[in-house]
Amino acid sequence: MHASLKRLGTDHIDLLQIHGYDVATPLDETLRALDDLVREGKVRYLGASNLAAWQLMKALGLSDSRNQSRFESLQAYYSIAGRDLEREVVPLLKDQNVGLMVWSPLAGGFLSGKFRRDAQGPEGSRRAAFDFPPVDRERAYNAIDVMDVIAKEQNASVARVALAWLLHQPHVTTVILGAKTEAQLEDNLAASELRLTPAQLEKLDAVSKLPPEYPGWMVERQNADRFPPAR
Numbered sequence: 539m540h541a542s543l544k545r546l547g548t549d550h551i552d553l554l555q556i557h558g559y560d561v562a563t564p565l566d567e568t569l570r571a572l573d574d575l576v577r578e579g580k581v582r583y584l585g586a587s588n589l590a591a592w593q594l595m596k597a598l599g600l601s602d603s604r605n606q607s608r609f610e611s612l613q614a615y616y617s618i619a620g621r622d623l624e625r626e627v628v629p630l631l632k633d634q635n636v637g638l639m640v641w642s643p644l645a646g647g648f649l650s651g652k653f654r655r656d657a658q659g660p661e662g663s664r665r666a667a668f669d670f671p672p673v674d675r676e677r678a679y680n681a682i683d684v685m686d687v688i689a690k691e692q693n694a695s696v697a698r699v700a701l702a703w704l705l706h707q708p709h710v711t712t713v714i715l716g717a718k719t720e721a722q723l724e725d726n727l728a729a730s731e732l733r734l735t736p737a738q739l740e741k742l743d744a745v746s747k748l749p750p751e752y753p754g755w756m757v758e759r760q761n762a763d764r765f766p767p768a769r
């Protein structure tokens with residue numbers, strides 16, 4: 539760590555994130571090592587990435603019970619074409635007050651407007667050669683059809699609408715943009731200024747929402763007339 543800081547030309551890192559869950563290392567050891575770095579002043583805050591809800595909750599529980607620094611943010615894949623995170627992880631983030639940093643917000647370019655039912659994207663576009671992250675194409679094309687209409691209404695690109703949808707989700711703290719050109723970067727940065735109307739948000743939600751899944755639908759049913767304590 540000391541050598542890394544030296545190479546980076548700094549004496550501390552603001553946010554140190556682990557890239558994923560390592561099945562070969564006890565979680566306890568990882569958490570202790572991370573906490574040591576915070577105590578030594580080499581790191582200010584800890585973050586995790588790509589954890590399942592139970593893994594993140596276990597880590598938070600362990601850190602809290604030992605009075606150690608806990609993960610303050612999760613870096614995770616989330617897009618209008620892949621809302622899987624809403625099942626288990628988003629409720630956990632809200633409950634535990636952990637921030638969400640989104641990666642591949644355009645599903646690696648699939649949601650940039652270049653890919654449609656009848657267009658597989660120009661040669662050289664990353665997604666044409668590298669099929670990642672996985673998307674349910676039919677669901678994604680349906681979302682792209684709706685974003686297309688909204689993009690025209692807003693005089694914006696489909697990419698900008700896809701990013702703006704994320705920024706309108708209250709559980710999203712920040713989004714890591716991917717851009718290959720300056721024009722893409724400018725287009726994407728402008729998403730922070732794009733205000734989607736309630737009607738547009740409703741259409742985007744309807745076309746992209748996840749089908750109900752157990753135990754989510756039972757939890758919702760049992761709590762329909764209950765209100766969580768205010769936070």
Ligand SMILES: NC(=O)c1ccc[n+]([C@@H]2O[C@H](COP(=O)([O-])OP(=O)(O)OC[C@H]3O[C@@H](n4cnc5c(N)ncnc54)[C@H](OP(=O)(O)O)[C@@H]3O)[C@@H](O)[C@H]2O)c1
Nearest residue numbers: 587641642643644645646647650663664697714716722725
């Ligand atoms: N934690 C993790 O495991 C993990 C995994 C993956 C990524 N990440 C992080 O997330 C960051 C972003 O991921 P990403 O690059 O996959 O993001 P992305 O926004 O999903 O995809 C970016 C790609 O989409 C295309 N694009 C972007 N804006 C566009 C626009 N306005 N118009 C047309 N095309 C556009 C470009 O590729 P083309 O022009 O080639 O189509 C660009 O390279 C990465 O840099 C990395 O830091 C983290």
